[in-house]
Amino acid sequence: MSTTLAEQPARVNTRRSSAQATPPGMRKEAGWRKRDRAWGYVFIGPQVIGMVLFVLIPFGASLVLAFAEWDGLTDLTWVGFKNFTDQLADPLLHKSIINTLLLALITVPIGLGLAVVIAVALEKLKTRTLYLILFFAPVVTSTVAVAMIWQQMFRADGIFSATIGKIFGITPPDWLGDPKLALIAVSIVSIWSSLGLNVIIFLAGLQNISPSVIEAARIDGAAWWSLFTKIRLPLLSPIVFFSTIVAFISSMQTFDTVFILTQNAGPDNATRTIVYHIYDLGFGRFQFGPSSAAAVILLVMTLVITAIQFGAQKKFVHYEDDAA
Numbered sequence: 001m002s003t004t005l006a007e008q009p010a011r012v013n014t015r016r017s018s019a020q021a022t023p024p025g026m027r028k029e030a031g032w033r034k035r036d037r038a039w040g041y042v043f044i045g046p047q048v049i050g051m052v053l054f055v056l057i058p059f060g061a062s063l064v065l066a067f068a069e070w071d072g073l074t075d076l077t078w079v080g081f082k083n084f085t086d087q088l089a090d091p092l093l094h095k096s097i098i099n100t101l102l103l104a105l106i107t108v109p110i111g112l113g114l115a116v117v118i119a120v121a122l123e124k125l126k127t128r129t130l131y132l133i134l135f136f137a138p139v140v141t142s143t144v145a146v147a148m149i150w151q152q153m154f155r156a157d158g159i160f161s162a163t164i165g166k167i168f169g170i171t172p173p174d175w176l177g178d179p180k181l182a183l184i185a186v187s188i189v190s191i192w193s194s195l196g197l198n199v200i201i202f203l204a205g206l207q208n209i210s211p212s213v214i215e216a217a218r219i220d221g222a223a224w225w226s227l228f229t230k231i232r233l234p235l236l237s238p239i240v241f242f243s244t245i246v247a248f249i250s251s252m253q254t255f256d257t258v259f260i261l262t263q264n265a266g267p268d269n270a271t272r273t274i275v276y277h278i279y280d281l282g283f284g285r286f287q288f289g290p291s292s293a294a295a296v297i298l299l300v301m302t303l304v305i306t307a308i309q310f311g312a313q314k315k316f317v318h319y320e321d322d323a324a
Helices: 008-021 024-065 082-088 091-123 128-140 143-153 159-168 179-207 211-219 224-252 256-261 274-284 288-316
Strands: none
Touching: 024 288, 082 288, 091 128, 091 179, 091 224, 091 274, 091 288, 128 179, 143 159, 143 179, 143 256, 179 224, 179 256, 211 224, 224 288, 256 274, 274 288
16 A cells, blocks of 8 residues: 555654664663674684585585495496495495494493593592593594504503503513404593593582482481492483493594504404494595495494484483482
8 A cells, every 4th residue: 555645754753753762771782682693693603614514515425425336536327225235235344333333332331430430539539630631631632643652552562561461471462463452452542532521521410419419318328339329320320321322422433543543444354443444435445435325324323323322211311300
């Protein structure tokens, strides 16, 4: 509906009156909100761009390549599900899956168990800051440097092998040359590298338990062990569940330690993990189609295992609010 010339000045006057009715403080606050929102977009911009460039685009490209054959130079050829069927029948993929699951089954329970014990030991210690720095140092150290140091220690004349030999009165074991010991060597380095982070997470979880709950249990006569196993550990279970998920996914993605510590995946592919298998197919043999198919298989495995863990957490994860 068109407006007449007589109605237009009335509308202008209405807008002016509404703007004048807004208090100056509210207009200033609205301006701050717009400015804060703009700065928020500026700060998250690099993260969003990095997510798109280094996660979403490679993920989409990997899904496409999983159904094609491509060596990086010639034209791409569609092959349907052939890469998946070939990979599922490949003994090297079977070996990689077994090694990856064994690595996770060794490192996750032992690493988290040690972290809980150390966190409990450090909880009441006044000088725990120094120990936390020592435990956390491997977390912020380059994985390449860590692997190269442990590579020297695992040598037959290295300090670790020599110490083991003296303690048990045996010939120093050849950790990286023996197919039976190579995966254990990788597990030791993985546990040592992630121990500090898990200790800090569990220490924070222990200190976050309500003192009133602990005091009530003590008044009821609970001893230290009963207090830990029946009160503190159940209340720590959400942290344990979170750490288990993170540690398991991290173990499924183990690559750099294997690549540096046991070159060419160790003797007889003893330390060949799924991610190393993906790297070997893609950048070692330029078979990007099968490599992408193996990556999709790893993604499905990780999702299934994580879903199982989320389903099982209802039986062993307890929250303080549930007890109330």
